[in-house]
Amino acid sequence: MITAERKPMEELTECLKPYNRILLVGCNECVTVCAAGGRKEVGILSSALQMAFKTEGKTLEVKEMTLERQCDPEYVEELVTHIDQAEAVMSMACGCGVQEIARRFKAKPVFPAVNTTFMGASERQGVWAERCQGCGECVLGLTGGVCPIARCSKRLLNGPCGGSTNGKCEVDPDMDCAWQLIWDRLKALGIEDRYEENIAAKDWRTGRGGGPRKIIREDLLK
Amino acid sequence: MENFEPTIVAFCCHYCAYTAADMAGSKRLCYPSNVKIIRVPCSGKVDAIHIMKALEKGADGVYVAGCLEGDCHFKNGNIDAAKRVAYIKKLLDEINIGGERVEMILMSAGMGERFAQTAADMTEKIRKLGPNPVKSAPKAENAA
Numbered sequence: 001m002i003t004a005e006r007k008p009m010e011e012l013t014e015c016l017k018p019y020n021r022i023l024l025v026g027c028n029e030c031v032t033v034c035a036a037g038g039r040k041e042v043g044i045l046s047s048a049l050q051m052a053f054k055t056e057g058k059t060l061e062v063k064e065m066t067l068e069r070q071c072d073p074e075y076v077e078e079l080v081t082h083i084d085q086a087e088a089v090m091s092m093a094c095g096c097g098v099q100e101i102a103r104r105f106k107a108k109p110v111f112p113a114v115n116t117t118f119m120g121a122s123e124r125q126g127v128w129a130e131r132c133q134g135c136g137e138c139v140l141g142l143t144g145g146v147c148p149i150a151r152c153s154k155r156l157l158n159g160p161c162g163g164s165t166n167g168k169c170e171v172d173p174d175m176d177c178a179w180q181l182i183w184d185r186l187k188a189l190g191i192e193d194r195y196e197e198n199i200a201a202k203d204w205r206t207g208r209g210g211g212p213r214k215i216i217r218e219d220l221l222k
Numbered sequence: 223m224e225n226f227e228p229t230i231v232a233f234c235c236h237y238c239a240y241t242a243a244d245m246a247g248s249k250r251l252c253y254p255s256n257v258k259i260i261r262v263p264c265s266g267k268v269d270a271i272h273i274m275k276a277l278e279k280g281a282d283g284v285y286v287a288g289c290l291e292g293d294c295h296f297k298n299g300n301i302d303a304a305k306r307v308a309y310i311k312k313l314l315d316e317i318n319i320g321g322e323r324v325e326m327i328l329m330s331a332g333m334g335e336r337f338a339q340t341a342a343d344m345t346e347k348i349r350k351l352g353p354n355p356v357k358s359a360p361k362a363e364n365a366a
Contacts, residue, residue: 047274
């Protein structure tokens with residue numbers, strides 16, 4: 001999922017200062033799962049914003065909405081009947097959702113309520129960790145299902161650096177060394193010899209190196 | 223301010239604090255009428271939004287009263303509630319309402335005295351803190 005964290009309240013109240021009526025829009029997908037911008041968080045933020053405004057002698061009318069998916073135009077369209085009553089929109093979705101609202105409603109200022117952080121997995125309740133960087137050329141089949149791009153601090157492709165100690169990364173003693181995890185996994189699978197195979201230098205153009213990316217599926221186009 | 227009588231909302235678990243309130247009554251113990259009790263099936267049922275709404279609607283203080291550690295009827299509802307209260311405290315500090323207006327209290331069903339004492343302590347604490355800033359703020363200048 002795409003993970004996110006709420007921005008500090010001070011930043012949020014500051015950007016909403018010029019407005020009296022806003023639309024606060026959550027998303028039912030990733031940000032709901034990582035408890036950053038779902039229906040529940042929309043309710044809490046709405047309450048917090050209104051209280052913050054009241055303490056300064058102002059009022060803020062907040063219309064709360066949570067869309068099925070904020071990154072799909074079909075769902076963003078649901079805002080059309082409410083957008084005119086709001087002076088601004090605050091989105092609790094990831095950056096994709098914020099931009100989709102901005103694209104659809106060009107005359108309306110849109111503010112992000114969360115910092116979109118990474119593509120990750122839930123390690124346990126309340127803990128999310130980065131697992132994928134969307135590099136566009138997956139090597140997980142070569143590395144025992146552990147990603148050296150997302151989980152190695154240096155994104156090394158052929159074994160650990162000198163900073164790997166007792167299975168931990170030199171960046172943070174609580175951070176696993178991805179290459180230790182890869183080695184352990186290859187050993188468990190009985191395919192240690194794969195470690196000897198060199199992975200060729202990566203073509204970063206399939207990632208962000210080639211600029212913003214787009215996928216076009218001709219069979220689905222209408 | 224001198225005559226300020228705080229309104230305090232107490233979310234009380236049916237299995238402990240609510241019964242402790244009953245016990246306090248049976249023992250003829252006095253506690254301040256400022257405390258308005260809301261009975262919940264477990265303190266773990268109290269969500270962050272319930273605490274926020276209580277304050278938004280004008281409560282000066284809120285506390286969640288759950289069972290003693292290890293005694294929750296639903297295993298760990300009280301632990302979950304305590305974490306939520308801690309989260310809300312931070313949020314309230316961020317918006318200058320003051321996290322100290324919200325507390326998590328643990329007690330057993332037999333602790334009538336503790337219930338009465340908690341109600342008195344919380345009332346006194348909130349009285350010292352003053353009214354909820356949401357209520358005492360100057361009238362809205364931009365009211366729609």
